[in-house]
Amino acid sequence: MEFYDLIRKRKMVRAFRPDPIPDDSLARILDAAQRAPSAGHSQGQRFIVIQDETRKAKIAENCNERMYTAAGYAPFISGAPVLIIPCTNEQIYRRRYREKDKLLPDGSEFVWPAPYWYMDIGCSVMNILLAAVEEGLAAGFACFSDNPALRELLGIPEEVEPMGAIPIGYAAPDQTSPSQWREKSKDIIRFERW
Ligand SMILES: Cc1cc2nc3c(=O)[nH]c(=O)nc-3n(C[C@H](O)[C@H](O)[C@H](O)COP(=O)(O)O)c2cc1C
Structure with missing residues (x-):
């Protein structure tokens, strides 16, 4: 798809068909995730791919999926064929620097102007979201309600910080999100000075 069309087409989807996604699509999406930039080429981004039904159900519970279904959304976390859990690791950056x-x-350590480990995983997440659209699929995002329980469930090491769950699949008819309005460009973009 043409790049700017791809960007405009991407939106967070909260309803998926149960159909599995092709293995080669998933492989390309995961490759896109790894192609994101990282500060100092630290490469501190990590991804956990979940396809097991029981595990998906537990993650959905952690994401309070019931709150969404009560609001009329589909069970878009347990019902997606694949979940990707993007994670970051500040210590990889500290060691690299x-x-x-x-x-x-x-001889002193770089003074971090911003926590770049969050910026980098955000870049990877965007690659995943866009790659899903390019594959004819759709993706969403859901945050966890209980990070320690999620860590325990997936055996995530202490250093590694999970960001949320990205459900991916073929889009099903969805309830329109109430947050589709966009701030005006004039309120977002400044030229030369704030
Ligand atoms: C960091 C982050 C956290 C988000 N958390 C959630 C979430 O917990 N549940 C949800 O349904 N959507 C979540 N979203 C999706 C946003 O609501 C969505 O991106 C926003 O409303 C703009 O809509 P669009 O992405 O479809 O353009 C999250 C998005 C981001 C970037």
């Missing part, structure tokens, strides 16, 4: 080529001239 303690390497020789990254230390400041006085």
Whole structure:
């Protein structure tokens, strides 16, 4: 698909058909996830792919799926054929920036202007969302209600921080999200100065 059409077509979908997604589509989506930039080429992004029904149901519970279905949405977390859990790891960045080529001239660690480990996983997530559309699929996002329980469920190590669940599948008829309005460009973009 043409790039700007792809961007305009992407939206968070909250209803999926149960049909499985092709393995090669999933492989390309995961490749896209790994093609995102990372500060200092730290590559601290990690992804857990979930297809097991019981595990999906437990994740859906953690994401309060019942709250969505009570509001009229489909069970879009347990009902998606695939969930991807994007994770970040601040310590990978800290270790990378303690390497020789990254230390400041006085030998001290870079002063982080922003937590780039969150920026980088956001870049990966966007690649996943766009790649899903390119594959003729759709994707959404749901946050967890209980991160410690999620860690326990998936055996996520202490250093690794899960961001949420990205359900992916073929879009089913969806309830329109109430948040489809967009801020005006003039309120978002500034030129030269704030
Ligand atoms: C960091 C982040 C967290 C989000 N969390 C949720 C969520 O928990 N549940 C949900 O249904 N949508 C969630 N969304 C989707 C947003 O509601 C959605 O992106 C926004 O309303 C704009 O709609 P669009 O992405 O379809 O353009 C999240 C999006 C982002 C980027």
